[in-house]
Amino acid sequence: MAGIPHLQWSNSISVRVDSIDAQHKKLFEITNRLIDAFEAGSGDFLEVIGELVEYTTIHFHDEQMVMMNAKFPGLAAHTAEHDKFIAKVEDFLQAYSEGHKDAGRTMLVFLKDWLFAHTSDLDMEFAQYLAKKSAK
Ligand SMILES: [Fe+2]
Ligand SMILES: [Fe+2]
Numbered sequence: 001m002a003g004i005p006h007l008q009w010s011n012s013i014s015v016r017v018d019s020i021d022a023q024h025k026k027l028f029e030i031t032n033r034l035i036d037a038f039e040a041g042s043g044d045f046l047e048v049i050g051e052l053v054e055y056t057t058i059h060f061h062d063e064q065m066v067m068m069n070a071k072f073p074g075l076a077a078h079t080a081e082h083d084k085f086i087a088k089v090e091d092f093l094q095a096y097s098e099g100h101k102d103a104g105r106t107m108l109v110f111l112k113d114w115l116f117a118h119t120s121d122l123d124m125e126f127a128q129y130l131a132k133k134s135a136k
Contacts, residue, residue, distance in 0.1 A: 003039060006032040007112060013120040015127040017066055023059045024119050030055055031112050038108050045104065046096075052111070053089055060086070063123070070133070072126055081122060085114055 007028040014021050030052045037044040060082040067075045092107035 004035045004108065004112065006035060007116050013124065015123050016130060017127075020059075020063055020066060020123075023055075023062065024123070027052070027055060027059060027115055027119075031115055034108060035112065038104065049089075049093065049107075049111075053086070053093075056115075057086065063126075067126055070126075070130060072129055074125060074129070078122060078126070081118065085118070 009021075009025045009028050013024070015024075030048065034045070034048045034052055037048050060079075064075065064079055064082070067078060072078070089107070089111065092103050092110070095103040096107065
């Protein structure tokens, strides 16, 4: 089976807030470690998912604070997306712990695709808002 490609952060998805960019890079790094743990069939898989969920929760909170301070009008909708993601991962973890081991790959692919799409698409709406605001 072909390997799951790693996530790669690049300047084109910078939100132009250094602390948030640093968190996105770290999220991608943990996700890549999770892919490696999964592919190695290592017992670290659940541990690394725990680390990823914990760091994602911190990141969502910090990002929402930055958005709130910037009076971003999309904050409520954005927060709802964050909450939906956490709920979905918790559902996967529940299924996985109940013995549905095939949930592992599905969960991993969902996590990785969601994190990349959210960061490079929805988080960028905030970056565009900031850019417009500073141009005023
Ligand atoms: Fe983000
Ligand atoms: Fe976000």
